[in-house]
Amino acid sequence: MGSTVEIFPDEARLAEAAADRFVTLAGTAIAARGRADVALAGGSTPRAMNALLAAPPRRAAVDWERVRFFFGDERTVPPGDPESNYAMNRETLFDPLGIPAGRVFRMRGEADPPVAAAEYARLLATELGPRPRFDVLFLGMGPDGHTASLFPGTLQSVDDAQLVVANRVEKFSTWRITLTPHVINDARHVVITCGGAGKADALHAVLDGPRDLDTYPVQLVAPVDGELHWLIDAAAAAKLATRR
Numbered sequence: 192m193g194s195t196v197e198i199f200p201d202e203a204r205l206a207e208a209a210a211d212r213f214v215t216l217a218g219t220a221i222a223a224r225g226r227a228d229v230a231l232a233g234g235s236t237p238r239a240m241n242a243l244l245a246a247p248p249r250r251a252a253v254d255w256e257r258v259r260f261f262f263g264d265e266r267t268v269p270p271g272d273p274e275s276n277y278a279m280n281r282e283t284l285f286d287p288l289g290i291p292a293g294r295v296f297r298m299r300g301e302a303d304p305p306v307a308a309a310e311y312a313r314l315l316a317t318e319l320g321p322r323p324r325f326d327v328l329f330l331g332m333g334p335d336g337h338t339a340s341l342f343p344g345t346l347q348s349v350d351d352a353q354l355v356v357a358n359r360v361e362k363f364s365t366w367r368i369t370l371t372p373h374v375i376n377d378a379r380h381v382v383i384t385c386g387g388a389g390k391a392d393a394l395h396a397v398l399d400g401p402r403d404l405d406t407y408p409v410q411l412v413a414p415v416d417g418e419l420h421w422l423i424d425a426a427a428a429a430k431l432a433t434r435r
């Protein structure tokens with residue numbers, strides 16, 4: 192199916208657009224299947240999106256009891272660590288909305304990374320079936336072209352037969368836990384938010400340049416039977432080809 196690219200004047204408008212997309216796509220999933228399975232990201236735009244979702248008027252626009260939360264990736268830190276994607280989302284979304292722990296499925300960043308990845312793969316298979324399909328998967332893009340925790344130069348070692356893997360990121364001397372490419376591309380909707388001037392060069396290469404997955408892993412995002420929504424701010428879009 193298709194992809195769309197939308198450009199907003201600044202980071203605040205980008206966050207509003209992301210929050211509005213959450214409301215719309217969660218609502219569509221609930222209307223169609225009775226619940227919305229949403230995978231969240233870390234980062235700055237998701238934080239701002241969450242604050243908008245937890246406040247009026249959007250707070251009342253989602254049937255939160257029918258939303259389940261998953262994660263696209265996680266850092267290998269305990270759940271209370273400021274670096275944890277779970278911690279950020281708990282602070283800005285789950286706690287303000289009173290989402291019970293039973294509807295939040297986190298990756299165990301505190302565990303041995305391959306063990307945590309295998310555990311999360313089993314969890315996804317149990318909760319979502321052998322071919323997990325997220326209704327909405329939120330992703331970001333780093334200035335280096337990474338998405339989820341699929342970093343440049345690491346794709347060769349990612350076993351895409353798995354649902355979730357531990358991925359070694361040498362430039363940070365760390366492990367990350369991440370969904371694999373095929374799980375990302377099985378989502379019904381993938382929303383990539385991308386803001387800030389620091390991403391302009393990479394975004395130009397990603398959207399206007401040749402396919403080079405090893406350098407720009409975010410180029411792998413192409414839902415097989417779903418939609419890709421790029422939500423971008425003007426600073427990140429500054430170097431895009433004018434035809435947009």
Ligand code: 6PG
Nearest residue numbers: 233234235236331332333338339
């Ligand atoms: C993470 C993310 C990662 C993020 C990008 C963009 O945990 O680091 O999931 O893939 O989405 O790095 O982050 P920003 O929106 O903060 O630039």
